[in-house]
Amino acid sequence: MTERTASLVDLPIDILVLIFPHLDARSFLSLCRTCKSFQQPSIRLDPAYWRYATQTTFRVPNQPVVQQDGERWQKMYRKMLTQSRVFTWGSSSMNRLGHSYNSPWEDRLTPRQRWLHHRSSCTFPTEMDNTQGLGIIADMQCGGWSTTLLTSKGTLFTVGVLDGLLLHHSVDDGLQALHFPPGYPRSTTEYDEPSIAIRQFSSGRSHILGLSDSGRIWSWYDVQEPALHVKFMHVDIKEPPSREPATNQSLYGRVKKVVAGWSLSSAYVYGTGIVLWSPVQRQPNDAESDTMLVTDTVEVPKTAYQRIKGASRKSDEDQALGNEVGVVFNYIILEHFIVFVTDIGKAFFGRFGEANKVDEVLELRALHNECRTQSDVQGSFRSFAIFKNGEVITTHQDYLERCWEARHTNPDQSGIEGLKRIPALQQNDVISIAFGDYHFLALHSTGKITSYGKELQGCGALGLGGDGDPEGRTRGIRYTGITHDGVLVPHAYTHGRQVWFEQEKKKWITYMTSGGRDPEEAKDRMRLFMQDANVQGEVSEWFEQEGRDWDKAPALKDADEDGLGAYFALSISAAGWHSGALVLVNKKLADRIRENSIVKDPEAQTDSTNPEAEQGESSSDQQQHQELMQGAMNTLVNHTQTHLAFTDPVAHGAIPGKGYKYIWADKSFPRLRLSDGTVMPGDVEFDEWRFGRPDWQLDIDV
Structure with a gap:
């Protein structure tokens, strides 16, 4: 009998997935094309492979909620090379947004005008200046007064200042590479140096922590100062050769991640657990120190446990700790508390005492995942969110304070209020939450961002627009008080308010809030809209629904080959009064949306001196149309520099230029039948709901 030749496809999948990480993406895809067996989604879209390939190639941080979504990781890998862009919005003071400096007209301003310009706000997502020359952006994070980017080469770049309370900072500098002490290369883009190539970082309120490829911890407290290498007197940190394969047994002493909090630094060290210390700084007149030996560290109780494969029998103490607490999966540092979740679906917290000591940790019983599956925690400053089984539960550190105070009288924490389940976040594919001081963002697996909370002084941190009162109100922001604080209406929490990146939508909103085609006819319902919060909601x-899915129009399908849309957010960040997002931009699709928004105006006067003016779409017309498209975009982006009167049709969003108009130029301000039976006044036809009028939940306390 002929002996059967063994084939690679005969290997079980658990063996194949051990082989795949040794292949680069091109080789892996070539392997998948060799036979039908390797074309099955469980192999071709293996989440472990594509997550590993994306993280190792581009240094993209893990996203625990979607770590098993192989298709998402594969699309991310394909698009990161050419389409990643960085957008920021909110308060632009101290240049924290990266696009509030070096304006072409700023040189004409007086020093006081320039200072006021730096204190201005950006209410609509705007791409950061000078970032496309940095290569691939792997991650971004907002600090209290800064925004920091990590490139795929392991270099950190920052705009703004790390500590806005200091007086010696400069606000006129753009992106600056965070650098290292003398003797180290100035830029890791030109050197293969594992000790300074950053693979993971964290922005705190006023300092930044970086973890290098070799496992070294670096700390920055000033953009102008080189980093300090952090060492501990009482905690053993190992920096093994970067090529050494990591096993459970050899992880001891390695740093898994660093987290910079409000006023603390921290790291998770295998075998030790979560380690806390105060942020480090050089002494005055000390420009030569490159290392800081930290003598006062705090080890958080019950965070050191590890499940080691093939280990000999565990001690009774380890066994009990594994059953009671489990392995720390993720953690956050708040103003007064540490919160962590473990692999058995439990959440714990501890309070910082004198010298940052954490005497004990308590389980957050109401946040226990009854399925014993992995939960996640994300948050900063005073707010955080717990993810479990499709639920997103948000809360404030005041809830932790009440649980802590009741630890002896009410150990089960029964009846303690403070946990919130915002309808728009439940079972809605939310994969991350980013908190500022008073606002927060949610990133959905669809690549969309929704925004919640408030923006103090109308600073634009929600990213919903609102350069003028009417525009912001149209998105659901209600401005109150002499400080002009913007608060979302309750209606916004049923389905959320989406952050838009298309500049055309900004022009559309501006036009509609100016009264549409007949402001006189619309004035009574606009007055009702301005005065009645329920009508505004x-x-x-209605505007939210109308502004959704412009990039999903059937005519644009050929420009959206992978289905990610024109703008697909990979990650979000927020801090203080500003926000940011790392976004994949399909420029071809974005351009098509812009083109589809503009049509010829048949009522516009034609140029009689032009013999082609009445001959349809000649090549000259096409060229003129293309030039107009570019001119319209320049008007959209640089409208603050044109100084056009609002009554000018270009300024208020009716037309992009002579001879053309926007497709909404003939639309009226919406007239609706409201949920309470009220009929909005006017003479135009009633507008219908594109996706149906929601059943609002208006009793949400956020």
């Missing part, structure tokens, strides 16, 4: 939801 419903009308803003």
